[in-house]
Amino acid sequence: MNENSIILKVKNLNTRFDTPDGEVAAANEISFTLKKGESLGVVGESGSGKTQIFMALMGLLAKNGKTTGEAIFKGQNILGLPVTELNKVRGVSLSMIFQDPMTSLNPYLKVSRQMTEVLIEHQGMSQKKALERSIEMLELVGIPEARKRVHMYPHEFSGGMRQRVMIAIALLCEPDLLIADEPTTALDVTIQAQILDLLHDLKDKLGMSIVMITHDLGVIASMCDHVMVMYGGRVVETGSVQALFSDAKHPYTRGLLQSMPRIDGDHNEDLYAIPGQPPNLQALPQGCAFQPRCQYATNLCQQERPQTTEFDAGRTASCHQLSSAFHASSPVKNNPVNVVEGVL
Ligand SMILES: Nc1ncnc2c1ncn2[C@@H]1O[C@H](COP(=O)(O)OP(=O)(O)OP(=O)(O)O)[C@@H](O)[C@H]1O
Ligand SMILES: [Mg+2]
Numbered sequence: 001m002n003e004n005s006i007i008l009k010v011k012n013l014n015t016r017f018d019t020p021d022g023e024v025a026a027a028n029e030i031s032f033t034l035k036k037g038e039s040l041g042v043v044g045e046s047g048s049g050k051t052q053i054f055m056a057l058m059g060l061l062a063k064n065g066k067t068t069g070e071a072i073f074k075g076q077n078i079l080g081l082p083v084t085e086l087n088k089v090r091g092v093s094l095s096m097i098f099q100d101p102m103t104s105l106n107p108y109l110k111v112s113r114q115m116t117e118v119l120i121e122h123q124g125m126s127q128k129k130a131l132e133r134s135i136e137m138l139e140l141v142g143i144p145e146a147r148k149r150v151h152m153y154p155h156e157f158s159g160g161m162r163q164r165v166m167i168a169i170a171l172l173c174e175p176d177l178l179i180a181d182e183p184t185t186a187l188d189v190t191i192q193a194q195i196l197d198l199l200h201d202l203k204d205k206l207g208m209s210i211v212m213i214t215h216d217l218g219v220i221a222s223m224c225d226h227v228m229v230m231y232g233g234r235v236v237e238t239g240s241v242q243a244l245f246s247d248a249k250h251p252y253t254r255g256l257l258q259s260m261p262r263i264d265g266d267h268n269e270d271l272y273a274i275p276g277q278p279p280n281l282q283a284l285p286q287g288c289a290f291q292p293r294c295q296y297a298t299n300l301c302q303q304e305r306p307q308t309t310e311f312d313a314g315r316t317a318s319c320h321q322l323s324s325a326f327h328a329s330s331p332v333k334n335n336p337v338n339v340v341e342g343v344l
Pocket of ligand 1: 053
């Protein structure tokens with residue numbers, strides 16, 4: 001691989017939280033590479049560690065968190081950079097859209113101030129030029145009457161509009177990499193689709209790379225080149241969208257795919273759900289973390305954590321049963337577990 005085309009290389013990243021009940025191993029031995037202009041989807045159930053990987057990268061872990069490993073962004077290891085150095089990168093060439101817009105918008109400052117300050121500080125723009133650019137950005141993300149609304153406070157925007165404001169702020173300096181953490185889950189379906197279209201357009205227009213964190217494999221299918229599937233704080237499968245959707249190797253990934261509603265599906269048919277609950281990261285089961293929920297689990301799965309098998313560059317899976325018969329079995333209908341609601 002041409003090293004110049006790599007925008008982000010994460011090597012053996014581990015994130016831990018100290019709590020009164022013991023340590024939470026939120027992200028373990030995470031390694032992946034993202035090229036310029038490519039997009040990576042990160043999927044997994046609630047609590048699987050998706051957000052904390054990227055909070056660690058942004059230097060935004062909670063006080064009780066610590067992280068080890070490397071994250072080489074544009075040739076520089078950004079893990080553990082002093083804040084002054086990190087601030088030259090954050091919000092400039094590396095931006096994040098957070099799960100909750102109010103965590104990144106300051107409720108006491110008008111949107112105009114929150115936007116212009118970034119441009120004045122990082123791009124040396126005049127106040128007037130910064131305001132014009134901010135209005136342009138708000139227009140680009142589809143905020144009507146942007147010239148007037150730029151002078152409003154965050155709470156004066158509806159949820160969907162606030163999400164757009166946050167996207168506009170994240171894109172102000174035309175980042176090389178945008179991390180979008182569930183950017184649309186809180187929104188209604190029409191606005192979700194509009195925002196995803198917008199990100200898609202901007203990816204093409206600006207040539208930026210995107211990490212899309214989501215519960216929704218449909219979003220990944222429509223937006224991403226590669227996928228990383230997380231379970232219990234670890235990556236259990238990676239591959240191109242094409243490979244993963246046509247030939248998922250891990251039983252958990254197969255379960256996720258089976259629990260996706262299908263456009264051509266029978267509306268009266270119950271949706272599949274992976275049985276059981278996501279694991280408690282403080283009390284992970286022995287062996288493979290997925291084994292208590294896995295219909296293919298054997299004694300080996302209960303005793304030893306599986307190693308990661310690499311099939312091709314970027315195509316990996318961590319499972320003891322990769323070569324067993326489950327690959328041949330037909331998914332949804334033959335599966336003994338058919339319940340109404342998805343667990344995602
Ligand atoms: N400050 C903290 N102290 C202790 N544990 C934490 C802290 N922050 C996060 N965690 C734990 O880390 C684990 C991973 O959290 P993370 O936010 O990455 O999950 P996620 O996959 O993004 O879930 P969701 O889909 O619900 O957003 C969870 O078990 C969570 O409870
Ligand atoms: Mg999250």
